[in-house]
Amino acid sequence: xxxxxxxxxxxxxxxxxxxxxxxxxxxxxxxxxxxxxxxxxxxxxxxxxxxxxxxxxxxxxxxxxxxxxxxxxxxxxxxxxxxxxxxxxxxxxxxxxxxxxxxxxxxxxxxxxxxxxxxxxxxxxxxxxxxxxxxxxxxxxxxxxxxxxxxxxxxxxxxxxxxxxxxxxxxxxxxxxxxxxxxxxxxxxxxxxxxxxxxxxxxxxxxxxxxxxxxxxxxxxxxxxxxxxxxxxxxxxxxxxxxxxxxxxxxxxxxxxxxxxxxxxxxxxxxxxxxxxxxxx
Amino acid sequence: xxxxxxxxxxxxxxxxxxxxxxxxxxxxxxxxxxxxxxxxxxxxxxxxxxxxxxxxxxxxxxxxxxxxxxxxxxxxxxxxxxxxxxxxxxxxxxxxxxxxxxxxxxxxxxxxxxxxxxxxxxxxxxxxxxxxxxxxxxxxxxxxxxxxxxxxxxxxxxxxxxxxxxxxxxxxxxxxxxxxxxxxxxxxxxxxxxxxxxxxxxxxxxxxxxxxxxxxxxxxxxxxxxxxxxxxxxxxxxxxxxxxxxxxxxxxxxxxxxxxxxxxxxxxxxxxxxxxxxxxx
Numbered sequence: 001x002x003x004x005x006x007x008x009x010x011x012x013x014x015x016x017x018x019x020x021x022x023x024x025x026x027x028x029x030x031x032x033x034x035x036x037x038x039x040x041x042x043x044x045x046x047x048x049x050x051x052x053x054x055x056x057x058x059x060x061x062x063x064x065x066x067x068x069x070x071x072x073x074x075x076x077x078x079x080x081x082x083x084x085x086x087x088x089x090x091x092x093x094x095x096x097x098x099x100x101x102x103x104x105x106x107x108x109x110x111x112x113x114x115x116x117x118x119x120x121x122x123x124x125x126x127x128x129x130x131x132x133x134x135x136x137x138x139x140x141x142x143x144x145x146x147x148x149x150x151x152x153x154x155x156x157x158x159x160x161x162x163x164x165x166x167x168x169x170x171x172x173x174x175x176x177x178x179x180x181x182x183x184x185x186x187x188x189x190x191x192x193x194x195x196x197x198x199x200x201x202x203x204x205x206x207x208x209x210x211x212x213x214x215x216x217x218x219x220x221x222x223x224x225x226x227x228x229x230x231x232x233x234x235x236x237x238x239x240x241x242x243x244x245x246x247x248x249x250x251x252x253x254x255x256x257x258x259x260x261x262x263x264x265x266x267x268x269x270x271x272x273x274x275x276x277x278x279x280x281x
Numbered sequence: 282x283x284x285x286x287x288x289x290x291x292x293x294x295x296x297x298x299x300x301x302x303x304x305x306x307x308x309x310x311x312x313x314x315x316x317x318x319x320x321x322x323x324x325x326x327x328x329x330x331x332x333x334x335x336x337x338x339x340x341x342x343x344x345x346x347x348x349x350x351x352x353x354x355x356x357x358x359x360x361x362x363x364x365x366x367x368x369x370x371x372x373x374x375x376x377x378x379x380x381x382x383x384x385x386x387x388x389x390x391x392x393x394x395x396x397x398x399x400x401x402x403x404x405x406x407x408x409x410x411x412x413x414x415x416x417x418x419x420x421x422x423x424x425x426x427x428x429x430x431x432x433x434x435x436x437x438x439x440x441x442x443x444x445x446x447x448x449x450x451x452x453x454x455x456x457x458x459x460x461x462x463x464x465x466x467x468x469x470x471x472x473x474x475x476x477x478x479x480x481x482x483x484x485x486x487x488x489x490x491x492x493x494x495x496x497x498x499x500x501x502x503x504x505x506x507x508x509x510x511x512x513x514x515x516x517x518x519x520x521x522x523x524x525x526x527x528x529x530x531x532x533x534x535x536x537x538x539x540x541x542x543x544x545x546x547x548x549x550x551x552x553x554x555x556x557x558x559x560x561x562x
Contacts, residue, residue: 023521027536027544030425032554035544042499042520058499058522144311166496166518185498185520215447217466218323218339237447239323239466240304255308263308263316273313 012180012197014159014169015062022164038164042185048097049077059189060160060167063182064089066196067189068096074195074223076131132222135249137230138206142252145275147233148260149176150211155235159183161213170194171211172229178211187214191223198227205229212236216255216265221245231270233257238265293461293478295440295450296343303445319445323466329378330358340470341441341448344463345370347477348470349377355476355504357412413503416530418511419487423533426556428514429541430457431492436516440464442494451475452492453510459492468495472504479508486510493517497536497546502526512551514538519546 015021022038029035045057047068054077059067065087072078083101090096150173160183161167168187172180172194182193191212198205205228212220216238222245224232231252238255243265246253252267264271296302303319310316325337328349335358340348346368353359364382371377431454441464442448449468453461453475463474472493479486486509493501497519503526505513512533519536524546527534533548545552 025521025524025546027546028549028552029544030542037544039519039521039524042522164518166498166520185496215466217447237445238320239447240306240320241323243306243320261311263310263318265306265308268309271309 009177010179010181012182014157014161014181014183016158016160016163018062021060021062021160040160040164040167040185044094046093046095047071048095050097050099050103057189058185060184061094063193063196064094064096066182066193066200067184068098068196069199070192070195070197071189072098073199074192074226076226132225132245132249135225137225137228137250140207140230140270141272142209142231142270143176143272143274144262146173146176146209147254147257147262148275150178150209150233151235151257151259154178154181154211157181169213172198173209173211174207175209179208187212188219188223190214191220195223195227209233215239216242216246216253218242218245221249221251221253225249225251230267233262290458291460291462293463295438295442295462295464297439297441297444299343302341302343302441321441321445321448321466325375327374327376328352329376331378331380331384338470339466341465342375344474344477345375345377347463347474347481348465349379349477350480351473351476351478352470353379354480355473355507357507413506413526413530416506418506418509418531421488421511421551422553423490423512423551424457424553424555425543427454427457427490428535428538428543429556431459431490431514432516432538432540435459435462435492438462450494453479454490454492455488456490460489468493469500469504471495472501476504476508490514496520497523497527497534499523499526502530502532502534506530506532511548514543 021041023041024036025039027035027037041060042058043061045059045064046053047055047057049072069087078100084098085101086099088097154171159169161169167183167185168190169181169183170190171178180194180197182190184190208229209231210224210229211233213235215236216232216234218239218241221232221242233254235257243253246266250267252270253265254262255265256263302322304322305317306320308316308318322341323339324342326340326345327337328335330353350368359381365379366382367380369378435452440450442450448464448466449471450462450464451471452459461475461478463471465471489510490512491505491510492514494516496517497515499522502513502523514535516538524534527547531548533551534546535543536546537544
């Protein structure tokens with residue numbers, strides 16, 4: 001737990017003490033004055049599944065093992081019941097290798113799977129739709145007061161976002177409490193790091209809420225569904241296909257959560273309107 | 282030219298008349314009231330180079346030919362002087378095929394090149410660094426009054442961003458005038474569409490300014506350098522490596538342009554402080 005964070009139930013908080021994540025640059029401002037500023041780092045991390053190189057992710061660099069495991073699981077390159085025999089990270093070469101007990105035929109599938117482009121993509125279209133059609137997320141209840149508590153606490157929490165900006169956050173929550181808060185230059189990496197933690201610790205996803213600062217695109221919905229989390233919440237907007245996939249998987253999808261306002265695009269039967277709404281907020 | 286846009290010198294403006302880019306969804310808000318809202322579309326587009334499938338991009342769907350050409354050129358999958366013999370787009374299957382006169386050995390390089398993950402990535406780390414080390418962008422002059430004019434005009438212009446949100450924009454500019462304004466769910470797609478237009482029309486990039494709503498990550502800097510544009514400007518933040526690559530290529534990199542404020546992280550010798558600064562703005 002990061003001591004600078006005031007939430008007492010946090011398991012992992014923003015990595016404010018890791019000085020490797022931030023560096024200092026000099027710029028000239030609108031007055032022509034020299035300014036020194038802290039900026040977020042961005043560095044390549046090569047992810048291997050056994051002997052096969054899968055991807056080079058651009059990441060701030062923390063939690064490389066969670067990122068690798070979460071990425072491979074969310075991409076369905078590692079099956080649900082497949083045994084992980086080890087994860088090794090070499091800091092110098094920035095290579096992380098995830099090892100499974102049996103080498104599978106996934107390596108052959110990879111050529112199809114790793115085709116992707118651009119932001120809001122990052123994942124793979126290939127087999128993505130096949131797997132998501134099988135997912136039906138379980139029922140759960142969400143009090144809307146929890147959403148307001150989460151929005152307030154997460155927005156006010158010390159984070160790399162508040163310190164240096166240009167970064168996205170993803171927070172795994174239970175009821176009105178943030179549990180694991182990951183940040184990264186790529187919002188997909190932040191989600192994958194949370195996924196890596198979730199899978200590693202065998203935490204039950206069914207009573208959780210996933211909060212992200214990024215937009216609710218198809219890919220974010222697919223990742224959340226693959227993680228088994230029935231509720232996905234964002235302060236940002238959403239795409240038409242994101243909404244469609246949320247409906248398909250019985251996910252509660254909530255966008256534009258700001259203060260005590262939000263819009264629920266899918267799965268509103270989970271919502272419990274338990275609180276008076278102060279729309280001045 | 283889009284008639285809803287008031288800029289008289291625009292060549293391509295936001296696609297506000299294309300009703301395929303937006304659809305209507307229903308949501309329940311914080312009061313429990315049903316709301317109908319317009320949201321941005323997001324759909325797959327498969328990009329082929331000759332007979333080789335390269336990538337499936339998630340895109341709003343406009344300008345597929347520019348997107349495909351810009352992506353392949355920016356990824357260095359098509360060489361600078363290589364002749365394009367045709368670009369075909371099939372609307373039904375959402376496939377775009379870019380054909381070169383000679384089939385090259387690029388198809389073999391692709392396995393290495395298409396590995397990527399997540400937002401702020403989308404491109405390929407592989408050969409990216411090799412090519413960028415050869416780029417030295419030419420000198421040019423930028424009046425800071427142009428930046429303020431551009432920020433104001435672009436922010437106020439009718440766009441899908443203002444209409445439905447959850448979208449990024451990239452604008453090719455000359456002096457204080459926006460010329461080509463592309464939008465997409467992925468900020469990389471928006472840049473690639475501008476690149477496709479630039480390459481197709483053989484427009485001189487050396488006196489241009491590229492404006493983006495997205496963050497200035499390494500990938501955005503590499504794309505801009507590959508396009509030959511010496512000035513990259515954003516309303517958002519930047520990463521340490523983005524700044525480093527801008528310095529390496531002699532690029533002027535300007536972040537956090539809001540009103541009459543900005544910070545120039547690289548290449549400030551191009552700046553002409555020609556105007557009084559009203560920091561109230």
